[in-house]
Amino acid sequence: MSSPDPLAREGAGESPTIPLLKLVNVWKRFGDGPSQVTAVSNVDLQIQPGEFITLIGPSGCGKSTLFNMIGGLLPADDDGSILMNGEPQKDGELLGKVSFMPQRDLLFPWRNVVDNAILALEIEGVSKKEAREKALAMLPDFGLKGFEKHYPHQLSGGMRQRVALMRTFLFERDLILLDEPFGALDALTRAMMQRWLLDIWQRYKRTVLFITHDLDEAIFLGDKVVVMSARPGTIKLQETIDLPRPREASVVTSEAFISVKRRLLEAVEEESMKTFGSDDPAS
Amino acid sequence: MRPQPGSPWRAVALPLGTILGMAVAWEVVARGADISAHIFPPLSVVLAEGWRVGPTLARSVLRTFIETGLGFILGAAFGILCGVAFALVRPLERALFPLFVVSQTIPVVAFGALVIIWFGNTILSKVVIAFYLTFFPVTVNTHSGMLAVDPQKIELMRAFGASASQIFWKLRFPAALPTIAVALRLGVSLSLIGAIVGEWFGDTVGLGVMLIQAMYTESVPRLWALIITCGLLGASLYAVIAVIERRVVWWRTDA
C-alpha cells in the first residue's frame, strides 16, 4: 500500500505510476434484443494507489453495477476490460482481490462482532485465532471496544456499519469499495463517520472507491470526484479536489468548497433531472 | 455473552401453577358433579391406577421412547440430507420433490400392517413408521430454509473469494437452522404418534399396546393415566428439542 503519489494529485495527464485499477471502455448490458438494457457504457477510469475517489450519480445510473464488476461479481462486456496493477482481469478473476462493502451491512446474526469482522479472513484461510487477534486490535479504532462479544441485533445501525467497515478493512487488499456505507445513517452520525473514515483511511493507507448520492459527502471525502450520468451510466466528468488534508468539518463552508460544489452541482442536477423527469421506465 | 433467554424458572412457574390449578379443579369437579366414574374419574383415582401398573407403565414408556427416538433421529438426519440435496441440486429437486409431497398424503399409519409384515413385529417396524413421518417436514423445511438465504450475503462471500463449500458451511447451513429447528419440533411429535400407532398393529410392550388393552377392557381410569403419561413423554421430548434449539439456534431468522 503506497502513499499517494504527489504528481497524481495534479489532475489531468498521465501519471508515471501504474494505476492500481484501470477501467478501459467498460460496458455492461443486460438481456438482448429490443429489451436490452445498458447499465454501464463506455467507462474509462484510473485509480492511483492511495487515492480516495468518490463516485456520484443519480439513482439507477449503474454505480452499483460498476462496483459489482470491479468486485468480480459481474463480468464486463467484451468491449472493454478491467486492469489491476496493469494486468487485465478475466471473468471472475477479481473475486477475492478487492475488499467490497455493499450498501447493507449483511452481518451474520449468529456471529458476534469479532466473528463477523473476521469473515473475510476466515475465507482467506487465516487461522481463527490469528484473525481474532487482528480484529481485537482494530476494535478501538472503530469505536467498538468492549463490544467484541455482542451480536448484531444488540447494536445500533451505526455500530453495525462500523462492524461491516471493520470487516472490509481487515481484509487486507489494496483496493476498498464502499457502496453508500453511510446512506442509512442520520445526518449527525454520518458527519462523524465521514471524518472518522478519513482518519482510518490515512492511518491504514488503502485505496478507496466510494459511492455516494450526497454531493457534499463526495467533495468532503474525495481526492477526486467522478460524476456519472443517468442510464446508460458513463462518466460525465471528473474533478480533482484540491482542498488540503486533513479535512476539517469547517471546510464545507469554505469558499473553495463552495466553488467546487457549484461546478459539480450543475452537472449532478442535470443528470438527476434526466432520471426524475422525462425518463419512462416502462418498456 | 450470548443474549440471555428469559429465566427458565419463570417460564416454568406460571405453567406449572396453571397445571396444578387444573389438577385441583379436575379432582373437585369430578368428585362433586354427578358424573359416572366410567366417564370422568377423579384425578386421584387416575393417579392411583397409574401407580398400580407402575412397572408395566415404565417398561412401556421406555419401549415407546426408544422407538420414537430412533425413528426421529434417523428421520431428521435423512430429512436434512435430502433437503440440502434438493436445495443444491436443482434437477434432483424437480425430479423427486413432487414424489415426496405425494408420499405425505398417503396415510402411512394405515401401512402399519404392511410394515409389520416387512419388518416383523419388532422395534424396527415402529422405528420405520416414525422415520417416515419425520423426514418429510424436515426435508421441506431444510429445503426452504436453504433457499431463503439472503442472496446479497452470498454475493458478499463470493466477493471475498469464498469457495462453494465455504459458502455452504459458513452461510447457507447456519442460516437455514432456525427453519430446520421448527421442523424438528414437529417431527418429534409425529415420531411419537407413529410409534404409538405402530404398536396398535400388534406388539406386546409399549404405550400404544397399553392404550388398546385399556380400551378393550373399558378401564377409563387407566386410559386417563395413559393419556397423562403420553402427554408427559411428548412434553419431555419436545422440551429436549427446544433446549437444544435454544443453545444452537438462539438467534431469530435474518431480518
Place this chain on the structure above:
Amino acid sequence: MADRRLMAKSALGAARLNLGRATALQRFLPLAVSLAVLLGTWEIVVWYFDVKVFVLPAPSAIAAEVVDRWPILQKAVLATLNEALTGFALGIAIGLLLAMVLVLTPPLEAALMPVLVAINCVPVVAYTPLALIWLGIGPASKIAMVVIAVSFVILLNTLQGLKRPEEGQINLMRSFGASRLRIMWTLRLPAAMPSLVNGMRVGIVRAMIIAIVSEMLGAYRGIGWIIFQATQQVNFLQVWAAIAVSSVASMVLYLLLVWVDRKVVWWK
C-alpha cells in the same frame, strides 16, 4: 413490461431466484413423470422378481382390485371423507374463534395457553380410545378426533398469524380511533391469512389420517375400517387397494387446498 431500472439492478438476483409463474402443465409435468417412472419401475420389479402378493403387489394388481371392489371402496371412502371434512370445518371454526378470542383478551391467553399446550403435548392418537368409549363407534367419535387435531393446528397457526402485525401498524390504526375489534377485522385477520391457510393445508392431510386411524380402532364403515378388516382376514391386496383409494382422496383434498391457498392469499 418489466421496469427497466429494476431489471438492471436486480438482474443478478432474479437470475438466481428463477421466479416466474409456471403454467399448470409445467407445474404438474415433473410430478406426472416421476409418478409414471415410479409406478413403472414398481411394476417391473414385482414381475421380474416374482414378488409375492402379500409382500408387495404390483400396481396393476392393486388397480384391478380397486376396480373389482369399487362399490365397497367408494362407500367407505365417502364415509371417511365425510368424517374428515366435517371435523375439518368444525376444527377451523373452533380454532379460528379461539385464536381471535385469545388475541382480544391477553389475560385469558396467558392463563389458557399452558393448558392448551399441555393438552397438545398428548399425541392426538392417545385420545382415540377415550373418544370411542365416550362417543361410541359411530362417526361422531371420528369427527371429534379430527376436530381436536385440526383445531390445534389452526389455533396455533392463526395465533401466530394474528400477532404478526407490527406495533407500528397497530398504533397507526389506534391513532385513527379504531377499536380492538376493528383492528382485528381490518388488520390482524388479513395478516393472518397466510398462516391460517398454511394451517389448513397441514390440517386437511391430518384430518384424513386421523379419521382413518380412528376407524381402525373401531367403526361401522370407512376406509380405516376396511383396512382393519382386510388385515384381520389377511387379505393384503385389499389393504393396498384401500390405501390407494384413500391416498388419492387425500391428494385431491390437498390439491383443493393448494388452489384455495393461491386464490385467497394471492398477494404472497
